[in-house]
Amino acid sequence: MRDALPAWLATLPWQLVAGGTAAVVAVVAAILGLRKMLAPPSEIAMRLERTVGRAEPAERVAEKNGKAVPSILRPLAWIVRPGKAEELSRLRRKLVHAGLRGPRAMEGFLTAKVLLAVLLTVAFYQVNGRLQRQLTFPLDLAVAVWVCAAGFFLPHWWLRAKVRTRQLLISNALPDAMDLTVTCVEAGLSLDAAISRVSQEIGLASPLLGSELNLTFLEIQAGIQRADAFRRLAERTGVDDLRSLSATLIQTEMFGTSIARALRVHSEGMRIRRMQSAEEKAAMVGVKMTFPLVLCILPSLVAVVVGPAIVSIVQNILGKGGQ
Numbered sequence: 001m002r003d004a005l006p007a008w009l010a011t012l013p014w015q016l017v018a019g020g021t022a023a024v025v026a027v028v029a030a031i032l033g034l035r036k037m038l039a040p041p042s043e044i045a046m047r048l049e050r051t052v053g054r055a056e057p058a059e060r061v062a063e064k065n066g067k068a069v070p071s072i073l074r075p076l077a078w079i080v081r082p083g084k085a086e087e088l089s090r091l092r093r094k095l096v097h098a099g100l101r102g103p104r105a106m107e108g109f110l111t112a113k114v115l116l117a118v119l120l121t122v123a124f125y126q127v128n129g130r131l132q133r134q135l136t137f138p139l140d141l142a143v144a145v146w147v148c149a150a151g152f153f154l155p156h157w158w159l160r161a162k163v164r165t166r167q168l169l170i171s172n173a174l175p176d177a178m179d180l181t182v183t184c185v186e187a188g189l190s191l192d193a194a195i196s197r198v199s200q201e202i203g204l205a206s207p208l209l210g211s212e213l214n215l216t217f218l219e220i221q222a223g224i225q226r227a228d229a230f231r232r233l234a235e236r237t238g239v240d241d242l243r244s245l246s247a248t249l250i251q252t253e254m255f256g257t258s259i260a261r262a263l264r265v266h267s268e269g270m271r272i273r274r275m276q277s278a279e280e281k282a283a284m285v286g287v288k289m290t291f292p293l294v295l296c297i298l299p300s301l302v303a304v305v306v307g308p309a310i311v312s313i314v315q316n317i318l319g320k321g322g323q
Contacts, residue, residue, distance in 0.1 A: 080110050080152075097238040098162040099208075112155045120151035163238065166208060170239050173206030175274070177213065178245075178267035185260040191249075192220055212237060227253060241270050 082088045095105050102108075124147045128134050135143060177198055184194035196217045203210025212233060219229040230246040245266055252262045 078110075080113055093235075093238070094159055094163055096236055097166065098159055099166060101236075109155055109159070113152050116151035116154055117148045118151075121148045167237065167239050169206060170209050170212070170237055171241060171274075173202060173209045174239070174241050175267050175270045176205070177202045177209055178263055178270065182260050182263045182267065185263065191226070191259055192217060195220075241273075244269075 082091060091109075092106060095101070095109060100109070121144050124144055125140075128140055128143075134140070180198045180201055181191075181194050184197050185191060189197065195213055199210045199213035199217060202213065215236075216229045216233045219232065220226055224232070227246065227250040230242070230249055234242040234246045248262050248266050249259070251257075252259050
């Protein structure tokens with residue numbers, strides 16, 4: 001069969017032919033997919049949809065066409081998409097806690113994992129190829145696997161740090177927001193009006209907490225019950241103090257007790273917990289300093305104190321041995 005091929009084609013290696021064919025097929029498929037997704041909607045289809053009353057506004061059509069390009073990366077997100085519902089729900093909850101609540105936040109995060117793993121691996125091989133003393137097999141393969149794994153898990157580390165930073169900022173500003181809420185309620189404002197006012201005032205010092213409280217106020221104005229709105233606030237942020245605040249407001253509304261007094265007690269409780277957390281961290285400093293003392297300071301101290309004695313002993317032994 002090889003004899004039946006042209007002479008110039010028979011001399012080419014089969015790996016190059018297969019790679020070139022695959023590249024051409026991939027480019028053609030990508031062009032056809034882009035043309036299909038970016039093509040304007042058919043006028044006949046639009047007329048039919050308008051006739052049956054399901055025609056979409058022009059803004060939504062333009063929005064869909066604008067979001068067609070990220071849909072190309074959807075297969076990459078599907079490759080690493082968690083198979084279990086619990087893992088998928090946990091990942092979605094972390095994205096919400098980090099403030100990534102867009103409709104394509106999940107796809108973007110999963111796609112970033114795949115792209116970072118591939119790009120870092122390719123970058124490693126490019127850098128390794130330009131070194132004078134290159135890493136050879138199997139050492140280069142082992143390093144490439146570690147680099148690929150680091151790129152794959154790098155978005156998880158970034159997401160965890162972002163969630164922790166966001167929750168810390170909200171927790172630090174929450175006692176001040178509770179004090180402002182107590183002041184507004186005691187001044188005669190309703191709880192809903194107090195939340196709106198506090199969201200504006202606290203937004204100067206803590207934009208995150210201000211935006212979350214403003215969103216809660218808008219949900220209450222939209223018809224969601226106050227207890228459900230605060231429960232949704234706690235689920236969006238993942239802050240434990242907001243969960244206890246939601247439970248406190250629910251109990252206050254059920255039993256008809258004073259909201260200002262309940263908020264004041266809750267604020268004092270949050271400050272006490274923050275003080276206890278600071279005292280706990282301060283008490284753990286001594287334990288944490290044990291490892292640097294043993295590994296870094298103690299050897300140098302032993303060398304300074306015992307070193308001259310050891311040197312003099314060795315000199316005396318060597319002097320006696322020479323005699």
